Amino acid sequence: MSISPILIGIGGGTGSGKTSIAKNLLEEYGEGEVVVIEQDAYYCDISDLPLEERHQQNFDHPDAIDIELFNQQLIGLMKGQSIDMPIYDFANHTRKTETRKVNPHHVVVVEGILTLHYPVLRELMDIKIFVDTPDDIRFIRRVSRDVEERGRTVQSVIDQYLKTVRPMHQQFVEPSKYFSDIIIPEGGQNKVAIDLLRTKINAILS
Numbered sequence: 001m002s003i004s005p006i007l008i009g010i011g012g013g014t015g016s017g018k019t020s021i022a023k024n025l026l027e028e029y030g031e032g033e034v035v036v037i038e039q040d041a042y043y044c045d046i047s048d049l050p051l052e053e054r055h056q057q058n059f060d061h062p063d064a065i066d067i068e069l070f071n072q073q074l075i076g077l078m079k080g081q082s083i084d085m086p087i088y089d090f091a092n093h094t095r096k097t098e099t100r101k102v103n104p105h106h107v108v109v110v111e112g113i114l115t116l117h118y119p120v121l122r123e124l125m126d127i128k129i130f131v132d133t134p135d136d137i138r139f140i141r142r143v144s145r146d147v148e149e150r151g152r153t154v155q156s157v158i159d160q161y162l163k164t165v166r167p168m169h170q171q172f173v174e175p176s177k178y179f180s181d182i183i184i185p186e187g188g189q190n191k192v193a194i195d196l197l198r199t200k201i202n203a204i205l206s
Contacts, residue, residue, distance in 0.1 A: 005078055006204050007124050008109045011116035011176050012131030013169050014060075015141030017186060018111040021131065024194050025109055025201075035105040037077075039112020041086050042070040047094040054093035060168035062114055071120045078124060080104045090150045106205060113169070116176035126204060129197070130180035 008025070010018045022036045044066045046054055058064060066086075073083040084099040115121055116128055139161060146152040177183060184193040 005080070005104060005106055005108055006126040006201070007074065007078060008107065008127045008129065008201070009115045009121065009125040010109060010111040010129045010131065011113065011173070011180065012129075013133065013135075013138050013173050014113055014165055015138035015145065016131040016133040017184075017189065018113075018131050020189070021129070021184065021194065021197075022109045022111050025107065025197075028198060029107060029201075033105060034107040034109060035077075035102055037074070037085065037102070037108060037110045039065060039070070039110065039115050040090075041088050041100075042066045043088050043093075043095070045095040051092065057093065058164045058168070059093075060113065060164045060172075062117055062172055065114060065118075067118055067120065071118070071124075074108070074110065074121065074124055077102065077104055077108050107201060113173050114176070116179045117172050122179055127182070127197070127200060128180045129182045129184060130177040132177065132183050132185050 010021055012018050026034050026036060028034075042065050043059065044064060046057060049057075069086070073085060076083050082101060082103045085102050087096040087098055087100055088094075089096050110121070110125075116130060122128060142161065142165070143154060143157050146157045147154060182193070182197065184190050184197075
């Protein structure tokens with residue numbers, strides 16, 4: 001690659017708007033220039049556990065992420081290497097046998113609630129973004145997503161939110177805000193912030 005890739009980390013609570021920012025960047029620069037890597041693809045493989053035990057796991061704790069593989073593959077992309085990214089099955093809480101081939105890109109966007117939590121990932125990032133959105137808005141978005149896209153019941157989403165999502169947000173996600181370079185309220189709806197981010201990316205690429 002003629003241009004050294006840049007890595008953008010986007011953190012923030014569940015339903016904050018991280019994905020919408022990533023999609024905006026993808027639309028702006030095109031799939032040939034930008035690739036989005038989701039933290040959720042790197043959940044630890046717990047297929048050895050019974051299904052009922054898998055459902056009870058705390059997926060919002062930092063230990064739920066296979067950080068070694070996550071870090072290793074990001075380093076590979078930054079070195080201009082292709083990777084075989086895991087594909088996660090959210091219904092069964094297992095890692096699928098097939099993988100997704102990801103080739104090097106000029107802009108690598110990694111997004112997830114804990115992406116700014118891990119020091120090894122922060123050290124790789126050129127730009128660190130935290131998306132800050134009110135709790136009630138995030139909760140509504142979480143319910144809608146999990147019911148429509150992941151086959152969950154409303155009650156199961158509420159139970160999980162109270163048991164793990166909210167306390168883990170307070171303990172790990174919210175504090176990671178202070179490692180960010182930019183705090184964006186309301187995610188992809190903040191057009192001014194998106195324009196400023198675009199300007200910064202262009203400056204780095206040029």
